[in-house]
Amino acid sequence: MRILDTKNFLVPGYKTWGIHCGIKKTDKKDLALIYSDREASMAGVFTKNKVKAASVTLDMARVKSGKGQVIVANSGCANACTGKQGLADAKATAELAAAQFGIKPDLVYVASTGVIGELLPMPKVKTGIHTATGLLSPNGWGAAAEAIMTTDIYPKLSVVQEELGGKTVTFAGIAKGSGMIHPDMATMLCFIVTDMLVSPPMLKKALLASTEKSFNNITIDGDMSTNDLILCMANGAAGNKRPVAGGKDFKKFQACLDAVTTSLAMQVVRDGEGATKFVEIKVQGAKTPSEAKKAAMTVAKSSLVKTALFGEDANWGRIMAALGCSGIDLDAGRTDIFIGKAKLVENGLGQGKAADREATQALKQRDVQITIELHKGKGEATVWTCDMSYEYIKINAAYRS
Amino acid sequence: MRILDTKNFLVPGYKTWGIHCGIKKTDKKDLALIYSDREASMAGVFTKNKVKAASVTLDMARVKSGKGQVIVANSGCANACTGKQGLADAKATAELAAAQFGIKPDLVYVASTGVIGELLPMPKVKTGIHTATGLLSPNGWGAAAEAIMTTDIYPKLSVVQEELGGKTVTFAGIAKGSGMIHPDMATMLCFIVTDMLVSPPMLKKALLASTEKSFNNITIDGDMSTNDLILCMANGAAGNKRPVAGGKDFKKFQACLDAVTTSLAMQVVRDGEGATKFVEIKVQGAKTPSEAKKAAMTVAKSSLVKTALFGEDANWGRIMAALGCSGIDLDAGRTDIFIGKAKLVENGLGQGKAADREATQALKQRDVQITIELHKGKGEATVWTCDMSYEYIKINAAYRS
Numbered sequence: 001m002r003i004l005d006t007k008n009f010l011v012p013g014y015k016t017w018g019i020h021c022g023i024k025k026t027d028k029k030d031l032a033l034i035y036s037d038r039e040a041s042m043a044g045v046f047t048k049n050k051v052k053a054a055s056v057t058l059d060m061a062r063v064k065s066g067k068g069q070v071i072v073a074n075s076g077c078a079n080a081c082t083g084k085q086g087l088a089d090a091k092a093t094a095e096l097a098a099a100q101f102g103i104k105p106d107l108v109y110v111a112s113t114g115v116i117g118e119l120l121p122m123p124k125v126k127t128g129i130h131t132a133t134g135l136l137s138p139n140g141w142g143a144a145a146e147a148i149m150t151t152d153i154y155p156k157l158s159v160v161q162e163e164l165g166g167k168t169v170t171f172a173g174i175a176k177g178s179g180m181i182h183p184d185m186a187t188m189l190c191f192i193v194t195d196m197l198v199s200p201p202m203l204k205k206a207l208l209a210s211t212e213k214s215f216n217n218i219t220i221d222g223d224m225s226t227n228d229l230i231l232c233m234a235n236g237a238a239g240n241k242r243p244v245a246g247g248k249d250f251k252k253f254q255a256c257l258d259a260v261t262t263s264l265a266m267q268v269v270r271d272g273e274g275a276t277k278f279v280e281i282k283v284q285g286a287k288t289p290s291e292a293k294k295a296a297m298t299v300a301k302s303s304l305v306k307t308a309l310f311g312e313d314a315n316w317g318r319i320m321a322a323l324g325c326s327g328i329d330l331d332a333g334r335t336d337i338f339i340g341k342a343k344l345v346e347n348g349l350g351q352g353k354a355a356d357r358e359a360t361q362a363l364k365q366r367d368v369q370i371t372i373e374l375h376k377g378k379g380e381a382t383v384w385t386c387d388m389s390y391e392y393i394k395i396n397a398a399y400r401s
Numbered sequence: 402m403r404i405l406d407t408k409n410f411l412v413p414g415y416k417t418w419g420i421h422c423g424i425k426k427t428d429k430k431d432l433a434l435i436y437s438d439r440e441a442s443m444a445g446v447f448t449k450n451k452v453k454a455a456s457v458t459l460d461m462a463r464v465k466s467g468k469g470q471v472i473v474a475n476s477g478c479a480n481a482c483t484g485k486q487g488l489a490d491a492k493a494t495a496e497l498a499a500a501q502f503g504i505k506p507d508l509v510y511v512a513s514t515g516v517i518g519e520l521l522p523m524p525k526v527k528t529g530i531h532t533a534t535g536l537l538s539p540n541g542w543g544a545a546a547e548a549i550m551t552t553d554i555y556p557k558l559s560v561v562q563e564e565l566g567g568k569t570v571t572f573a574g575i576a577k578g579s580g581m582i583h584p585d586m587a588t589m590l591c592f593i594v595t596d597m598l599v600s601p602p603m604l605k606k607a608l609l610a611s612t613e614k615s616f617n618n619i620t621i622d623g624d625m626s627t628n629d630l631i632l633c634m635a636n637g638a639a640g641n642k643r644p645v646a647g648g649k650d651f652k653k654f655q656a657c658l659d660a661v662t663t664s665l666a667m668q669v670v671r672d673g674e675g676a677t678k679f680v681e682i683k684v685q686g687a688k689t690p691s692e693a694k695k696a697a698m699t700v701a702k703s704s705l706v707k708t709a710l711f712g713e714d715a716n717w718g719r720i721m722a723a724l725g726c727s728g729i730d731l732d733a734g735r736t737d738i739f740i741g742k743a744k745l746v747e748n749g750l751g752q753g754k755a756a757d758r759e760a761t762q763a764l765k766q767r768d769v770q771i772t773i774e775l776h777k778g779k780g781e782a783t784v785w786t787c788d789m790s791y792e793y794i795k796i797n798a799a800y801r802s
Contacts, residue, residue: 051725051733081721083734083750116718117751224726226718303704307794317517317627320482324452325625332452333484349484350518390791393708 001256004170006157008139011170012195013037013237015136018147021128023076023114023121029147031128033097034071034191035136039107040235042068043204045211047228053080054090055110056229062106066200068233069107071191072097072129073148075176077114077121078187080226089120096126100133113150113176113187113227145174148189151395152176153271158263162256165240165249169196173260177268187225188215190264196253197236198243205245206254207232214261217293217383218269219300232257269384274391276366277309279384283372286379291328293381295372298326306388309368314359316344319370329376338371339363402657405571407558409540412571413596414438414638416537419548422529424477424515424522430548432529433575434498435472435592436537440508441636443469444605446612448629454481455491456511457630463507467601469634470508472592473498473530474549476577478515478522479588481627490521497527501534514551514577514588514628546575549590552796553577554672559664565653566641570597574661578669588626589616591665597654598637599644606646607655608633615662618694618784619670620701633658670785675792677767678710680785684773687780692729694782696773699727707789710769715760717745720771730777739772740764 016034023030044063046056062068072093079086094108112120145155159172173192192207211230243249270278281300286292299305302322308315316337323330337345340362342355350356362368417435424431445464447457463469473494480487495509513521546556560573574593593608612631644650671679682701687693700706703723709716717738724731738746741763743756751757763769 049722049725050731051721078718081718081733081746081749081751083748116721117746224722226722226725303789303793310794317479317482320452320517321450321625321627324450324627330451332482345482345518347484348482350482388704388794390794392704393711393789393791393794 001259002161003259004159004161006159007142009141009159009172010138011172011193013235014193015138015140016144017132017135017137017140018143018145019128019132019135021131022124023074029143030074030076031125031132032073032144032147033129033132033136034144034193035101036069036193036233036235038235038237039067039069040233041066041198041200041203042109043200043207043232045207045230047225049224049226051081051226053078053112053227054082054086055079055112056227057087058090058094059109059229059231062109065106067107068109069103070097070101071109071111071231071233073111073189073191074120074125075113075148075150077112077118078116078227079112079120080116082117082119085119089122092122093120093125096129100129109231111189111229111231113148113189116226141172141174148174148176150176150187151273156264156267156271158260160256160259162252164196164252165243167238167240169194169238169240171256171260173264175264175268177271187227188268189228190215190230190261192230192232192257192260194234195237196234197238197240198234198253202243202245202250203232203234206257209254210257210261213258214265218265219297219383219385266384269386272386273395274389275386276389277368277387278366279309279368279370279386280382281370281385282380282382283374284380285374285376287329287377288379289381290379292379293383295323295326295328295374296381296383298322299370299372300383300385303388306385309363309387310389312360312363314339314344314356314363316350319372320345323372330374331376334375336373340369402660403562404660405560405562407560408543410542410560410573411539412573412594414636415594416539416541417545418533418536418538418541419544419546420529420533420536422532423525424475430544431475431477432526432533433474433545433548434530434533434537435545435594436502437470437594437634437636439636439638440468440470441634442467442599442601442604443510444601444608444633446608446631448626450625450627452482452627454479454513454628455483455487456480456513457628458488459491459495460510460630460632463510466507468508469510470504471498471502472510472512472632472634474512474590474592475521475526476514476549476551478513478519479517479628480513480521481517483518483520486520490523493523494521494526497530501530510632512590512630512632514549514590517627542573542575549575549577551577551588552674557665557668557672559661561657561660563653563657565597566644566650568639568641570595570639570641572657572661574665576665576669578672588628589669590628591616591631591662593631593633593658593661595635596638597635598639598641599635599654603644603646603651604633604635607658610655611658611662614659615666619666620698620784620786667785670787673787674796675790676787677790678788679768680710680787681770681783682786683770683781683783684775685781686775686777688730688778689780690782691780693780694784696724696727696729696775697782697784699723700771700773701784701786704789707786710764710788711790713761713764715740715745715757715764717751720773721746724773731775732777735776737774741770
């Protein structure tokens with residue numbers, strides 16, 4: 001597998017672009033279009049929030065066909081909690097794009113991120129789709145990644161290549177994140193494209209496995225958006241031999257998808273709202289992998305742990321207390337905690353000032369690793385999160401004002 | 402029921418005091434003693450965190466007897482994650498107090514709050530118990546309430562009186578809270594005393610019911626301490642007729658206990674770390690009362706909702722999104738949301754700028770009420786929380802430094 005430069009790349013059979021059409025009040029880009037020159041396999045993963053945006057409702061129905069060709073994504077308006085009119089607007093958006101390309105509306109997917117409760121400005125969306133179609137380019141990924149940003153500080157892209165089924169296959173993804181938060185609530189959007197030839201069921205299987213290893217291992221503030229979605233399109237332009245389930249090529253395919261989603265998930269955490277640190281939390285020795293993940297996520301979500309990380313305070317008591325609240329099988333008297341390489345806690349007991357000083361040094365870095373050994377079994381999990389800073393409060397207190 | 406002034410009151414048969422003995426690095430009070438002149442009924446409620454402080458472990462075992470006479474509480478050191486030595490120190494603390502009063506150590510309960518992972522400075526504790534014993538006074542409640550404070554800004558007391566079983570009975574409580582947070586993690590301590598004559602099982606039953614209606618309805622930051630505990634002592638000095646389960650006197654008793662615990666729980670929220678607002682969240686029309694509580698708690702714990710409250714932003718999308726994540730049976734298209742009297746959302750749809758302006762006005766007050774109508778059934782619940790401010794981050798990022 002080769003990791004490509006995200007500044008200048010193309011994926012055979014795809015064109016894309018991002019523009020400003022006036023949905024955002026600023027002059028920033030707010031509409032992205034991704035186009036495949038042929039019908040492609042399509043898979044999706046959607047928010048589990050029971051309050052779903054119109055785009056999510058529409059795409060969840062469409063993806064059952066396993067087919068797709070175009071994605072229209074806008075920032076600046078979430079089109080969530082907008083009732084029947086919101087759903088009609090999402091459908092109309094897809095129809096506008098379908099008309100541009102002369103394809104069936106069922107092959108068009110939509111995604112939105114922005115303020116909840118406001119309707120899409122449809123005349124602007126119409127003009128935007130028309131303009132973006134005219135600008136489509138094989139090298140437009142940077143512009144598309146910009147157009148889906150909200151409180152993100154930088155665009156997020158990832159590209160890898162692999163020899164697979166006798167051909168060179170490319171996998172590229174763009175994402176936006178920022179708070180699991182922004183506009184009125186988070187929203188993580190991710191679009192992945194590949195020229196690989198792969199059936200819809202196999203694409204879906206691989207995407208679900210990949211999401212579990214990447215986006216489901218990150219947390220910024222524990223909230224889940226009404227608009228979160230991941231779409232993955234595979235158009236077969238590479239002309240590779242189809243992979244066999246569980247075979248060598250399938251494993252290569254999965255590894256490529258994992259590389260792209262993991263890179264994007266980590267970029268989302270690094271660019272978390274107000275984040276000053278990237279924190280990896282590894283739990284090992286849990287009874288099961290799912291208990292390990294539960295423990296790691298509870299620590300990662302604790303406001304107390306996150307503020308201590310911001311304060312560069314080796315406050316292991318908060319980690320221990322969060323573990324105690326996680327609902328897993330735990331023996332505090334056998335638990336070890338490391339920050340960086342410093343063993344702060346052994347068998348539940350603090351290891352004194354030298355360990356504290358070493359851990360404090362590790363906390364001064366931009367990247368921090370916390371390792372928790374439970375001595376209960378062989379379950380392991382790693383999650384990524386960021387710290388909680390003044391800036392987080394500022395961004396979220398002041399958002400609509 | 403009469404609500405008494407907390408500045409100057411006494412509870413027949415009790416003496417108390419609070420002093421500084423050097424556990425805290427500042428010159429603030431750090432040790433409280435509560436003494437009943439006779440053996441009393443005792444009941445307790447303890448943290449569900451699997452990592453329990455030594456005091457919690459000791460008291461949970463002792464309270465099985467249903468009897469008690471003395472409470473020793475310290476701030477400045479949590480004596481949590483301190484292993485065998487920590488438990489030995491908790492026992493030694495009880496023995497020191499027992500020796501002062503010439504009673505069995507089993508009748509002495511201990512409570513601690515402060516930094517996790519550090520041992521109690523036992524020579525100071527010994528001197529402190531000796532000094533405090535000499536200062537015990539029927540009017541010492543203010544001093545005792547001060548001695549259990551950590552990041553609390555003010556001491557928390559509540560006293561009520563009622564005619565019950567032919568006598569005047571007094572109920573008094575002191576508490577500390579502040580972040581469900583402070584030292585290294587929260588810690589809510591609450592001690593309630595009454596001169597009522599009541600059996601241990603009946604006291605326990607009433608205390609559990611009362612806790613459910615008060616302390617279990619509040620959240621500051623969603624974390625649960627290793628040291629949280631509530632102790633309730635009833636020494637029978639009033640000489641009332643014993644209440645019959647479910648009878649009129651029992652109901653009066655329960656109402657008194659509820660009044661004290663609810664008042665203290667609300668004081669804890671008002672004094673939440675960095676809190677600038679007291680927020681009541683009422684969910685009605687849920688399928689069941691427990692679904693109502695689940696929904697209300699999810700909204701109350703959401704960092705996004707809490708930062709929007711701090712920013713006085715009528716950002717109902719975040720409330721809706723939190724509801725969607727709560728795991729309850731929800732129909733977004735039938736949900737109404739009020740802030741104060743402003744109906745911001747009807748049947749899942751925003752009600753425009755006038756409603757937004759009215760809600761923003763309501764958000765500018767110190768006390769804010771959010772009402773959510775789910776139209777799914779008759780389940781209701783009310784919880785109390787505070788907003789999340791810069792000060793919260795400051796207190797928790799800088800605590801140990």
